[in-house]
Amino acid sequence: xxxxxxxxxGWVQAGGSLRLSCVASTTIFSGDIMGWYRQGVGKQRExxxxxxxxxxxxxxxxxxxRFTISRDNAKNAVYLQMYSLTPxxxxxxxxxxxxxxxxxxxxxxxxxxxx
Numbered sequence: 001x002x003x004x005x006x007x008x009x010g011w012v013q014a015g016g017s018l019r020l021s022c023v024a025s026t027t028i029f030s031g032d033i034m035g036w037y038r039q040g041v042g043k044q045r046e047x048x049x050x051x052x053x054x055x056x057x058x059x060x061x062x063x064x065x066r067f068t069i070s071r072d073n074a075k076n077a078v079y080l081q082m083y084s085l086t087p088x089x090x091x092x093x094x095x096x097x098x099x100x101x102x103x104x105x106x107x108x109x110x111x112x113x114x115x
Contacts, residue, residue: 002026002104004095009109016113017083022095022106024076030054033098034071034078038091038111048093049080062088085113 003025035050049069057069095106
Protein backbone atom coordinates (compact mmCIF):
# COMPACT_ATOMS: atom_id res chain seq x y z
CA UNK A 1 0.00 0.00 0.00
CA UNK A 2 1.38 3.38 -1.02
CA UNK A 3 1.17 6.07 1.65
CA UNK A 4 0.95 9.75 0.68
CA UNK A 5 1.51 12.51 3.22
CA UNK A 6 0.57 16.12 2.48
CA UNK A 7 1.84 19.20 4.28
CA UNK A 8 2.00 22.96 3.84
CA UNK A 9 -1.63 23.86 4.30
CA GLY A 10 -2.73 26.60 6.64
CA TRP A 11 -4.39 29.98 6.91
CA VAL A 12 -3.65 32.83 4.53
CA GLN A 13 -5.20 36.17 3.62
CA ALA A 14 -6.72 36.70 0.20
CA GLY A 15 -3.99 37.43 -2.31
CA GLY A 16 -1.45 35.37 -0.42
CA SER A 17 0.46 32.25 -1.37
CA LEU A 18 1.01 28.73 -0.08
CA ARG A 19 3.15 25.80 -1.18
CA LEU A 20 1.79 22.31 -0.59
CA SER A 21 3.99 19.22 -0.48
CA CYS A 22 3.19 15.54 -0.86
CA VAL A 23 5.67 12.73 -0.22
CA ALA A 24 5.06 9.11 -1.17
CA SER A 25 6.26 6.15 0.88
CA THR A 26 7.58 4.32 -2.17
CA THR A 27 9.34 5.20 -5.38
CA ILE A 28 7.18 7.06 -7.87
CA PHE A 29 8.41 6.58 -11.42
CA SER A 30 8.32 9.07 -14.24
CA GLY A 31 5.43 7.27 -15.90
CA ASP A 32 3.29 7.50 -12.78
CA ILE A 33 0.85 10.40 -12.63
CA MET A 34 0.72 12.54 -9.52
CA GLY A 35 -1.67 15.34 -8.81
CA TRP A 36 -3.69 17.52 -6.49
CA TYR A 37 -7.42 17.61 -5.86
CA ARG A 38 -9.48 19.65 -3.45
CA GLN A 39 -12.82 19.47 -1.70
CA GLY A 40 -14.62 22.42 -0.15
CA VAL A 41 -17.38 22.11 2.43
CA GLY A 42 -20.53 20.78 0.81
CA LYS A 43 -18.80 20.32 -2.53
CA GLN A 44 -17.53 17.47 -4.65
CA ARG A 45 -13.86 16.70 -4.82
CA GLU A 46 -12.39 18.35 -7.90
CA UNK A 47 -9.15 18.19 -9.84
CA UNK A 48 -6.66 20.99 -9.30
CA UNK A 49 -3.65 19.82 -11.31
CA UNK A 50 -1.86 16.66 -12.40
CA UNK A 51 1.60 16.00 -13.72
CA UNK A 52 3.63 13.25 -15.29
CA UNK A 53 7.37 13.71 -14.98
CA UNK A 54 8.82 15.37 -18.05
CA UNK A 55 5.48 16.71 -19.20
CA UNK A 56 3.66 19.97 -18.68
CA UNK A 57 1.13 20.09 -15.91
CA UNK A 58 -2.58 19.70 -16.53
CA UNK A 59 -4.63 22.36 -14.73
CA UNK A 60 -8.23 23.05 -13.92
CA UNK A 61 -9.43 26.40 -15.27
CA UNK A 62 -9.47 27.99 -11.83
CA UNK A 63 -5.86 26.93 -11.24
CA UNK A 64 -4.31 27.79 -14.58
CA UNK A 65 -2.06 30.83 -14.30
CA ARG A 66 -2.18 30.91 -10.50
CA PHE A 67 -1.05 27.44 -9.42
CA THR A 68 2.03 25.49 -10.44
CA ILE A 69 2.48 21.75 -10.00
CA SER A 70 5.98 20.29 -9.90
CA ARG A 71 7.66 16.99 -9.06
CA ASP A 72 10.88 15.79 -7.53
CA ASN A 73 11.15 12.08 -8.26
CA ALA A 74 14.33 11.74 -6.19
CA LYS A 75 12.22 12.68 -3.18
CA ASN A 76 9.09 10.86 -4.35
CA ALA A 77 7.36 14.19 -4.01
CA VAL A 78 4.89 16.45 -5.77
CA TYR A 79 4.30 20.10 -4.94
CA LEU A 80 1.61 22.68 -5.55
CA GLN A 81 2.62 26.34 -5.48
CA MET A 82 -0.46 28.54 -5.14
CA TYR A 83 -0.54 32.29 -5.75
CA SER A 84 -3.24 34.94 -5.57
CA LEU A 85 -5.41 32.83 -3.31
CA THR A 86 -9.06 33.74 -2.82
CA PRO A 87 -11.72 32.50 -0.39
CA UNK A 88 -12.97 30.23 -3.19
CA UNK A 89 -9.74 28.29 -2.81
CA UNK A 90 -10.63 27.29 0.75
CA UNK A 91 -10.75 23.50 0.83
CA UNK A 92 -9.01 20.35 1.92
CA UNK A 93 -6.32 19.62 -0.64
CA UNK A 94 -5.52 16.00 -1.40
CA UNK A 95 -2.51 14.46 -3.08
CA UNK A 96 -3.07 11.59 -5.50
CA UNK A 97 -0.73 9.15 -7.18
CA UNK A 98 -1.80 6.89 -10.02
CA UNK A 99 0.38 3.80 -10.09
CA UNK A 100 -0.31 0.90 -12.45
CA UNK A 101 -3.86 2.08 -12.94
CA UNK A 102 -4.62 2.37 -9.22
CA UNK A 103 -5.22 5.67 -7.43
CA UNK A 104 -3.73 6.34 -4.02
CA UNK A 105 -4.80 9.28 -1.87
CA UNK A 106 -3.28 11.23 0.98
CA UNK A 107 -5.18 12.31 4.08
CA UNK A 108 -5.48 15.92 2.94
CA UNK A 109 -4.23 19.26 4.19
CA UNK A 110 -6.52 22.18 5.01
CA UNK A 111 -6.18 25.47 3.16
CA UNK A 112 -8.19 28.40 4.50
CA UNK A 113 -8.22 31.76 2.73
CA UNK A 114 -9.75 34.72 4.52
CA UNK A 115 -11.35 37.68 2.77
